Amino acid sequence: MKYIKFLLVGIFFGIVLTKSEAVSWYRIYEMFRFQSFHMYGIIGTAVLSGILFLQVSKKGHLKSIKGADIFVPKKDRGIIRYIVGGIIFGLGWALIGACPGPMYILLGTGVYSMLIVIAAAILGTFIYGVLKNKLPH
């Protein structure tokens, strides 16, 4: 039963991203062609609301369900991994029109070919895991 809240969050996430058209291949295309404000509006207002929430929770000491402080883990230091990994991710994102969240959501909307993409993404993650120690970070 402790997992039901995660299921509900996932369902909510899936509905929001579908209804906002953030899972649309065309919306991603449009964004990277600077032909629409839609995606920039979504990401922009999400980040602004997120900043607001984290600042308020810090000031007001909003606690998590377990009584601990609301906490976002610090990302490791580095530049190469973020810029190179980011570019590789961006190339894939714009090609298939979906990042990891929307891959699952689109599967739910009936795009069954997304299973091929998900399988390839798992393989891509596997390749990273095997090569991790040989890559500059």
Added chain:
Amino acid sequence: MEYLLNPWPWYVSGPLIAIVMALLLYFGKTFGMSSNLRTMCTIIGGDKFSDFFKIKIKDYRWNLIVAFGAIIGGFIATQYLSNDSITDLNPATVTELKNMGFENSGASLVPNEMYNLEAITSTKGLLLLIIGGLLVGFGTRYAGGCTSGHAITGLSSLQKPSLIAVIGFFIGGLIMTNFILPLIF
């Protein structure tokens, strides 16, 4: 009800995505949709090939549940919360895509030219989906996160590594959409 069935405007959707992040933080977890790809590698035996996959599946089960919920959410949104409206794209985008061979842009969430049975049974179509998936899976783990982990969570918590990653996402996306897609189609 009409408001619910029509596509939701960006100024409603953005804050709702922030709520997803806030809820997961409240539950003591971090919003990041790509981590479950690593968990799945562990499940299928990746820990035999790399220490990177030596993680306790139990600690990451919640993440798979969120992904499973997302699939259900996509189903509910299209089956019960939709009026089959067409995505209101920029007419310039539609014309441009038509010239590249994409018909009925916006009528579905993904182009038939890439995702229907005919496309995925052609060598080119199948390769495109596989290459795209490989790039996303490899890139997201190398960069340590995807749109949710870096662009939403990382930027919201004002982290420099996430800003660098998001700049990378955009460089890659701009190259693909503006220079490579026109060569493919």
